[in-house]
Amino acid sequence: MTGLPETPVDTPPNIVVLDLAAEDLRAVNQRLQAAKPEDGPFRILHPRGAHALACGLNVGIDVEIEGHAGYYCAGMNKSARITVNGNAGVGVAENMMAGEVWVKGDASQSAGATAHGGLLVVEGNTAARCGISLKGAHIVVKGNVGHMSMFLAQAGRLVVLGDAGDSLGDSIYEARIYVRGKVASLGADCIEKDMREAHREELRTLLDRAGCTDAHIADFRRYGSARELYHFKVENLDSY
Amino acid sequence: MCGIVGLFLKNRALEGQLGAMFAPMLIEMTDRGPDSAGFAIYHDPAPGRFTKITAFHPDPGFDWEAVCDTIRAELNATVADHRGGSHMVIHTDAAPKAAARLIEAADGKIQIMSVGTTIEIYKEMGLPDKVAEQFKLRLMAGTHAVGHTRMATESAVTTAGSHPFSTGLDLCLVHNGSLSNHNRLRERLRDHEGMEFKTENDTEVAAAYIANRLDKGRSLHGSLEDALSDLDGFFTFVAGTKDGFAVLRDAIACKPAILAETDDYVAFGSEYRALVGLPGIERARVWEPEPAVVYSWGRGAQ
Secondary structure, three states: OOOOOOOOOOOOOOOEEEEOOOOOHHHHHHHHHOOOOOOOOEEEEOOOOOOOOOOOOOOOOEEEEEOOEOOOOOOOOOOOEEEEOOOEOOOOOOOOOOOEEEEOOOEOOOOOOOOOOOEEEEOOOEOOOOOOOOEEEEEEEOOOEOOOOOOOOOEEEEEEOOOEOOOEOOOOOOOEEEEOOOEOOEOOOEEEEOOOHHHHHHHHHHHHHOOOOOOOHHHOEEEEEOOOOOOOOHHHHHHO | OOEEEEEEEOOHHHHHHHHHHHHHHHHHOHHHOOOEEEEEEEOOOOOOOOEEEEEEOOOOOOOHHHHHHHHHHHHOOEEEEEEOOOEEEEEEOOOHHHHHHHHHHHOOOOEEEEEEOOEEEEEEEOOHHHHHHHOOHHHOOOOEEEEEEEOOOOOOOOOOOOOOEOOOOOOEEEEEEEEOOHHHHHHHHHHHHOOOOOOOOHHHHHHHHHHHHHHOOOOHHHHHHHHHHHOOEEEEEEEEOOOEEEEEEOOOOOOOOEEEEOOOEEEEEOOHHHHOOOOOHHHOEEEOOOOOOOEEEEOOOO
């Protein structure tokens, strides 16, 4: 590859630069998927809103994406640490299993959808349905989240430093939500709950991991399931 | 699915490059809508009391000259700017509605694409790059443009069913989504407001609704706010008027949308990748429009 951009002096010696202006998206993804744990770090230039970038990475490499990414960026991530220095499109880190995805700008709809594990941090805002059907991952959003966030979330945590849109946590199961700002409305079966010591501890840990060390735990409220919706009740037998 | 794009220039120095900036946006949205493509472009204002009428005939070899002669004889109209094979732009100082009716009456296959002082609408079946090439979009100058690539779901793949739709002077609308109350609303607009419809398409109803609100003196911004309570269904809309440009998403916001703004322009895309070729996009303010919030820009009084 020719025309490598000048790299800063503190650039790690093994850095691999992949330029999507010059290389095919599929070739770049295959290069990342074939990486060994000691490879990299990888720096991806000119993402230009490409879809499905840096998906399905099974080893713990570092990937920096320099610009705005398209749909499903870092989907199915298993171990990699992926940073988007820009915005991410629909479904960033969807179905992540572990690892870390860090979006420096905003994320579109369904950020972290169905993610089982790992940490997703969004420095800006997310659009609707953040953490939809979450299955165990942790999400920290430093701005606001859109409507229907954590819809049907089964496990995992969402921390929002800004405000939450309508119908937060609709039909939520055993996931937890912490919000510092205003909640436009709570969804069906989602209620505010007491903040106990265990919750304060896990919130502090999540905030620290996301670099929000100066955020005050006391400013947050906790929301979760009223458990009225998903337990079978014998008095409802006639409905079936 | 469908793809929609829009570009509204704030810097008049860029007007000569409008088509060159806009064509790649439309073509990038090919995977979202390969069935047909179309665009409305606002340029070359008709002088004085003249109106521009863009008309379509499916036969590229159609004898427009005979139609032109009829128009000249009956309407004292000048005829100019015949582009591509299927569209022509007619300048006339006759009453716009009467002129449009006369043109339509000349041949059963003629369709009126748009009427206004600055709008022209071009649309055809086929891939967006072919459509852009056919009408030499890249060479067009103008103040703003709105485009659509269609993946048909709700009505047939025809030129008439392609977007943009125009149902009022200088108004155009493109739509990603589907409306669920368009049949009843069409009846209401036809029976009580005297609006005319050419297709069974849901977007045409939304365009007629907005045209009707504008006729009643509402601003483009206000008309779209009204649409939030009267239109039911999924939509991301981009609308253009002679000097305005607006974006609206329904409250559920299933259909994607990205806006970018610099000192030079406002750009809309279904996806960010439609915007990547624009000058200065790396430094633009890029954001996803909020559900049920009207965004509008204009020149002069809006």
